[in-house]
Amino acid sequence: MRWTVWLVAGCTVYGCGDSHEGARPDATDQGADASHDAIAVSDGRSGADGAPEAPRPGPRPVSSTPVAQGSLFAAPDGSGSACAEAAPCDLWEAADQASAGEVVFLRGGVYPFNSTLDLDTSGTADAPITFESYPGELAILDGSALDISDPAYLGVPGAFIRLRRFEVRYMPWQGVYISGTDNLLEGLHVHHSGLSGIQIHGGYEPLPYGAAGSRNTIRDCTIHDNSGAGVFDDEFANGGNSDGVSISSGEANRVEHCLVYANSDDGIDTWRSTNSYVGYSISHSNGIADGNGTGIKAGGASPSSGTTVERCLSYSNTHVGLDHNSGLLVEFDHNTTWDNERGYYGGNDTSISASIAGEGAADFGAGLETMNSWQRPGTLSFVSVDPTSPEFLGPTPGGGFEDIGAFAP
Numbered sequence: 001m002r003w004t005v006w007l008v009a010g011c012t013v014y015g016c017g018d019s020h021e022g023a024r025p026d027a028t029d030q031g032a033d034a035s036h037d038a039i040a041v042s043d044g045r046s047g048a049d050g051a052p053e054a055p056r057p058g059p060r061p062v063s064s065t066p067v068a069q070g071s072l073f074a075a076p077d078g079s080g081s082a083c084a085e086a087a088p089c090d091l092w093e094a095a096d097q098a099s100a101g102e103v104v105f106l107r108g109g110v111y112p113f114n115s116t117l118d119l120d121t122s123g124t125a126d127a128p129i130t131f132e133s134y135p136g137e138l139a140i141l142d143g144s145a146l147d148i149s150d151p152a153y154l155g156v157p158g159a160f161i162r163l164r165r166f167e168v169r170y171m172p173w174q175g176v177y178i179s180g181t182d183n184l185l186e187g188l189h190v191h192h193s194g195l196s197g198i199q200i201h202g203g204y205e206p207l208p209y210g211a212a213g214s215r216n217t218i219r220d221c222t223i224h225d226n227s228g229a230g231v232f233d234d235e236f237a238n239g240g241n242s243d244g245v246s247i248s249s250g251e252a253n254r255v256e257h258c259l260v261y262a263n264s265d266d267g268i269d270t271w272r273s274t275n276s277y278v279g280y281s282i283s284h285s286n287g288i289a290d291g292n293g294t295g296i297k298a299g300g301a302s303p304s305s306g307t308t309v310e311r312c313l314s315y316s317n318t319h320v321g322l323d324h325n326s327g328l329l330v331e332f333d334h335n336t337t338w339d340n341e342r343g344y345y346g347g348n349d350t351s352i353s354a355s356i357a358g359e360g361a362a363d364f365g366a367g368l369e370t371m372n373s374w375q376r377p378g379t380l381s382f383v384s385v386d387p388t389s390p391e392f393l394g395p396t397p398g399g400g401f402e403d404i405g406a407f408a409p
């Protein structure tokens, strides 16, 4: 069968597109999901020989900032301008007052969104501004009262802002939209957005990138069920622009230890960025309606270059597990794919190394391939192909493949 990719690059300010590789079967899933399901992770384990094992893919627990560090407090029913623990204000007031070095605690409960909240005051490297659920509670930013003709989202045009341990759900466009730099998103749960759950897009500034939408880190986040399926315009493209995480421009952004699934387009898409990093993350079951259904896309239109993807699991996506997608100088190292239409797709300058493909269609392309499962003798098998098993996609001991893939020592 001839492998055909046709590029219909389309990009608007909010629905930044990517290559479009044909329609996927419709499997619309917009059902409610209140669970915050993260795959359990145990770091710092030691192997049978006592040597430390590599960290496992997926979110790790994120600890709370001590209450004593809180300087501003918001609550769903907050009012006034004191923003004190005894007299919390609303979220918009707290954001307006926050300045470098402050910690804003959000009391638990639902914060209905009626307008975009832009976090446009910057912290500094030594004194970031933190927004975080109050310890032991969960703040939920909820866009369910909005529709796509009257959108709102959590915007981050500022820099050195830390968003920690809260939920963002049912936003009609993006859930979190980052145009600033040097921000940290940690322990967020983002789901059921109409466009991408988290999008980084600083505009197409002159190269080299760096002034906007750059050096942001997304880690230990769970992002799922973001879908534009059923909306037939250029932005939503019947699901074709709604990724879990979309890095649509910028330099040196990072996705680490995230769990991303059931998004209509791709799981993680570093579409038009430079030197992005995706590591220790899990991407599965992406691809609905006209979405591309790639687990992790490592590029797209020029100037896409230099994306590294390592120690990731990508499985049960409708299209490719890991795809260079025309990005230049992409590196895929120590990844594991399974049950995708195809495991890997590289370009002439893509490096694919020490990786495992569980699919019969392991790879495609003429890249620089070394030490991969399909280049070895023997028959690959996994201890378990049950995603709920702690041994899921672990190579069978003694089978000759334990030294490669996402779980290698």
Ligand SMILES: [Ca+2]
Residues within 6 Å of the ligand: 017, 018, 019, 020, 240, 241, 265, 266, 291, 292
């Ligand atoms: Ca797409």
Ligand SMILES: [Ca+2]
Residues within 6 Å of the ligand: 017, 018, 240, 241, 242, 243, 265, 266, 269, 292
């Ligand atoms: Ca995409």
